[in-house]
């Protein structure tokens with residue numbers, strides 16, 4: 001299918017910056033709006049249109065919101081075959097749109113969904129796909145500079161896709177800021193909504209969703225204060241929860257605590273979870289593995305509670321206390337509650 | 347009809363042994379010993395679980411340098427029936443596009459009904475190889491699988507997938523690529539007699555790009571992406587003050603909040 005040098009493509013035939021707007025049952029994943037805001041800046045640099053793309057069922061509200069949040073155009077593939085999400089119909093539809101319309105850059109949120117289907121687009125399109133990106137930029141020639149952590153976060157590598165198009169990337173949730181929607185953009189017809197042809201047929205599907213249970217997904221990426229629990233809490237979230245209440249913090253967790261089923265995966269911090277940037281991050285019973293630290297080292301101040309004086313978390317904390325969390329947390333809550341309110345609540 | 351279960355495993359530098367080069371102050375990954383990617387032990391466990399339930403055989407495959415044979419020996423010790431080393435200088439510089447093509451062709455050659463893979467690696471951790479294998483072969487895929495339920499009588503495999511905010515049960519037709527969520531399949535220990543067999547008597551099948559008919563479709567030339575600059579990330583400066591009592595910790599927290 002390819003010659004030695006790969007397919008010869010003309011990058012100039014490819015234009016526009018695309019952002020995938022991921023929705024499930026009408027709820028849009030926050031990372032989609034983060035990407036739309038960041039992509040707006042990219043599109044301004046390259047002089048391209050900013051195009052949002054959404055796949056699902058009953059997408060009118062989602063399409064309008066994408067315009068309000070800055071899209072010049074929204075491509076909508078609306079059909080029951082896309083709800084709930086499945087890799088094969090999504091991948092096939094997305095690929096058809098990419099091959100038809102030839103975008104230069106395609107950004108996809110690095111959620112389980114995004115990372116599931118992105119390869120089903122990039123492989124048949126022979127596109128470059130950079131994974132789990134945390135910084136993006138574009139050079140004068142329109143070449144995307146996608147930076148991503150590797151080796152557990154020890155290295156920041158710049159990945160380029162110079163001779164293939166589109167340049168695709170999945171982007172870590174929580175690294176960019178979403179912009180507020182501007183309702184005037186809808187009233188003034190600032191963007192165009194395009195219904196695209198649905199090329200997928202249910203009869204061709206090779207998978208079937210038998211059951212799906214999804215609750216509220218917490219968004220820890222916007223929190224100013226976070227109390228994060230690790231394996232050290234042994235399934236008892238009580239002390240950490242009380243501490244979180246005392247300082248008005250969101251609860252988050254290490255992967256070990258999530259894997260045990262003690263807390264929902266949407267609250268996981270780290271390489272395969274979210275990137276957070278609170279003013280205050282309190283790690284309770286977390287050892288400080290590199291894959292965890294990578295998601296929290298943008299916090300302003302880090303506090304660690306751990307009973308092992310050699311735990312690596314102390315190297316990644318501003319203040320630490322060596323002690324049993326089941327004693328330290330309640331004592332801390334008591335101490336914080338007796339503090340004059342004016343000083344504690346700001 | 348029993349199943350042929352192929353499991354992909356990769357050799358990576360041992361993350362715990364990556365030291366700092368005293369001359370340059372940079373991370374020295376080259377001298378770290380090569381080990382099996384941690385999440386792939388969970389993939390092996392999942393593959394063996396599927397065999398236990400559906401019958402058949404488990405074959406481990408790795409694309410890597412000749413010394414990657416040692417992780418295949420580990421896999422055989424853990425209970426795999428056979429293993430394949432896919433090795434060729436032509437693979438150098440492959441990004442996930444040709445890597446997944448190579449593994450897709452090997453899986454086809456082996457007659458795979460199920461391919462099992464890890465969630466991602468600890469070195470380049472793209473997580474793109476399993477969906478890439480499925481895409482190259484036009485097969486079904488189940489990623490972030492927390493539990494597997496093979497149903498040979500239906501010719502399908504059901505997995506519980508971890509999705510944001512919950513889970514879903516998805517049934518896929520065979521052949522299917524399953525990428526298992528790291529941490530959900532506790533790897534079984536290798537019995538001593540298998541360890542001895544793996545190390546002393548076992549020889550993997552060895553294939554190169556020519557054997558798979560993809561000589562001109564691998565390596566740097568067909569890889570859409572390339573790795574540009576690599577910067578060592580300096581650790582974030584922290585005060586690293588260990589306080590003795592809760593009062594001091596409360597004071598530190600209140601100060602942050604003031």
Ligand SMILES: Cc1cc2nc3c(=O)[nH]c(=O)nc-3n(C[C@H](O)[C@H](O)[C@H](O)COP(=O)(O)OP(=O)(O)OC[C@H]3O[C@@H](n4cnc5c(N)ncnc54)[C@H](O)[C@@H]3O)c2cc1C
Pocket residue numbers: 229230231232233253254255256257268269270271272273274284285286287288289290291292295305306307308311323324325326384385466467468471528
């Ligand atoms: C590919 C890959 C991706 C990963 N992605 C992530 C990720 O996104 N996020 C993440 O967090 N991890 C991730 N990990 C896992 C990571 O390597 C660690 O295994 C994990 O972070 C450990 O979680 P933990 O610190 O909660 O548990 P542990 O390492 O078990 O640490 C528990 C800590 O609690 C302390 N403790 C125990 N009892 C008490 C007590 N009573 N009082 C006080 N302290 C106590 C112990 O001293 C210990 O330090 C990933 C791993 C891989 C291979």
Ligand SMILES: Cc1cc2nc3c(=O)[nH]c(=O)nc-3n(C[C@H](O)[C@H](O)[C@H](O)COP(=O)(O)OP(=O)(O)OC[C@H]3O[C@@H](n4cnc5c(N)ncnc54)[C@H](O)[C@@H]3O)c2cc1C
Pocket residue numbers: 129130131148150157159353354355356357383385386389407408409410440441442443445449462463464465466467469470471472473474475476571573
């Ligand atoms: C710093 C750096 C960054 C990179 N970034 C990108 C990028 O963004 N995009 C890109 O296309 N390429 C990238 N690459 C190239 C990529 O690392 C290679 O293609 C690599 O061989 C496969 O990717 P992975 O390790 O991320 O596998 P993953 O997709 O993370 O692996 C998932 C699972 O697939 C199986 N598997 C993976 N590799 C093998 C193998 N060789 N043999 C058998 N089973 C295997 C294992 O079960 C593994 O657990 C990068 C390389 C480097 C050094």
